[in-house]
Amino acid sequence: MTARGSCTVIVGAQWGDEGKGKIVDVLAENVDIVARYQGGANAGHTVHVGDDEFVLHQIPSGILHPGRRCLLGNGVVLDVRQFFQEYDGVVARGIDIDGRIGVSYRAQLLMPYHQLLDKAVEHAAATKIGTTGRGIGPAYEDKAGRRGVRVADLLNQDRLAKRIEAARSRVEGKLDELGVPAARLDEAMDETLALSDRLLAIASDVGPEISAALEEGKHVLLEGAQGTALDLDHGTYPFVTSSNTTAGGAATGTGIGPTSITDVIGIVKAYTTRVGEGPLPSAMTQEMDEHVRKLGGEFGATTGRPRRCGWFDAVLTRYASQVNGLTGIAVTKLDVFDTMPEVKIATAYRMPDGKERRFFPADTWSLSEIEPVYETMPGWEAPTGDVRKLEDLPKNARAYLDRIEELTNAPVRWVSVGTKRSQIIPIG
Numbered sequence: 001m002t003a004r005g006s007c008t009v010i011v012g013a014q015w016g017d018e019g020k021g022k023i024v025d026v027l028a029e030n031v032d033i034v035a036r037y038q039g040g041a042n043a044g045h046t047v048h049v050g051d052d053e054f055v056l057h058q059i060p061s062g063i064l065h066p067g068r069r070c071l072l073g074n075g076v077v078l079d080v081r082q083f084f085q086e087y088d089g090v091v092a093r094g095i096d097i098d099g100r101i102g103v104s105y106r107a108q109l110l111m112p113y114h115q116l117l118d119k120a121v122e123h124a125a126a127t128k129i130g131t132t133g134r135g136i137g138p139a140y141e142d143k144a145g146r147r148g149v150r151v152a153d154l155l156n157q158d159r160l161a162k163r164i165e166a167a168r169s170r171v172e173g174k175l176d177e178l179g180v181p182a183a184r185l186d187e188a189m190d191e192t193l194a195l196s197d198r199l200l201a202i203a204s205d206v207g208p209e210i211s212a213a214l215e216e217g218k219h220v221l222l223e224g225a226q227g228t229a230l231d232l233d234h235g236t237y238p239f240v241t242s243s244n245t246t247a248g249g250a251a252t253g254t255g256i257g258p259t260s261i262t263d264v265i266g267i268v269k270a271y272t273t274r275v276g277e278g279p280l281p282s283a284m285t286q287e288m289d290e291h292v293r294k295l296g297g298e299f300g301a302t303t304g305r306p307r308r309c310g311w312f313d314a315v316l317t318r319y320a321s322q323v324n325g326l327t328g329i330a331v332t333k334l335d336v337f338d339t340m341p342e343v344k345i346a347t348a349y350r351m352p353d354g355k356e357r358r359f360f361p362a363d364t365w366s367l368s369e370i371e372p373v374y375e376t377m378p379g380w381e382a383p384t385g386d387v388r389k390l391e392d393l394p395k396n397a398r399a400y401l402d403r404i405e406e407l408t409n410a411p412v413r414w415v416s417v418g419t420k421r422s423q424i425i426p427i428g
């Protein structure tokens with residue numbers, strides 16, 4: 001059946017932290033439903049409303065718009081305790097969310113033992129990933145291993161107890177091997193299970209709900225977390241997260257058909273950042289890295305870790321355009337470059353044998369050996385934070401955006417020039 005509404009996917013086109021929360025918040029103005037399709041409390045979406053700052057980890061950023069329905073799809077791993085802490089935090093700040101949040105019956109529960117294991121494995125690992133320590137990898141391992149516990153399992157206490165017992169004893173065995181005490185685990189499990197009824201009260205059949213809304217002509221936004229280069233299949237494996245962050249994951253992670261998706265918008269920062277381990281091919285010099293980190297406030301919203309900064313990497317964003325089938329891009333944080341005398345874009349990678357390549361390599365390890373080929377453009381050295389129309393941007397800023405558009409192979413549809421909701425330039 002052909003859906004009559006619209007369904008837009010928002011994906012990060014770099015290593016996450018592209019400012020998706022801000023763009024989702026802006027676009028949520030014109031949609032009925034916002035749904036998350038993967039990830040869990042590893043994400044951190046920062047949204048500014050007036051003078052208020054909200055950092056959301058699991059609840060979709062659309063919650064800050066009155067009346068929008070916010071859903072968490074089957075692709076999500078839900079940390080129940082943290083979810084309700086966030087839920088109560090949003091309510092405490094005066095936002096009415098009664099009846100506005102639904103969690104898929106098929107979503108996996110991220111248990112306290114997943115967190116313990118994530119930290120223990122990372123600590124013991126020879127090749128560290130630099131995870132957020134939120135239990136994401138172990139929760140998805142249990143899902144793929146068919147040991148996971150889903151929201152629907154809460155409907156039957158006996159079955160639930162058996163499933164938890166099986167998953168937990170395996171994890172405890174592993175913790176034992178690693179010599180890590182399962183500290184406070186019983187207490188944390190009790191706290192989690194005490195929230196069962198609260199969770200069941202908002203459980204939903206997310207796929208059918210979204211499909212029905214689309215058939216009624218409603219508008220839906222599917223909100224990705226992390227970014228393309230952190231995708232389990234398409235990212236810089238093994239330095240990735242454990243879910244499909246890319247647009248394909250939006251269909252499997254919510255339970256709608258891919259043909260229902262009408263638009264895929266990639267979010268790119270005007271430069272590149274990365275947090276955690278793994279290569280960053282267009283890394284800036286140490287001095288410039290520190291300068292841009294300060295200008296852009298580049299510290300993780302979830303862990304507070306400093307993000308590494310790099311120049312705009314068009315090899316990566318062109319790849320992201322292809323993998324996601326981008327129909328447009330939103331460029332965020334353009335204002336961070338307002339004082340730069342010049343800006344650079346990596347347009348190709350020079351391999352150790354001297355050959356240039358323009359596509360993103362599957363061999364992650366080769367990314368530490370490549371030399372980016374840069375194009376240098378003059379900066380605009382003028383404030384852009386008050387600009388609301390493309391034609392009012394300085395000429396050099398427009399030239400920079402034109403080049404990003406050309407190299408990424410997707411039209412620029414929005415430019416964000418500050419943290420406030422109003423600091424956005426819609427294009428076209």
Ligand code: IMP
Nearest residue numbers: 016042043130131132136240241275276
């Ligand atoms: P995990 O998702 O906690 O397993 O971490 C795996 C990798 O993804 C690490 O390099 C993290 O730093 C990175 N990562 C996870 N979530 C985010 C995010 O929201 N923004 C940026 N990086 C992230």
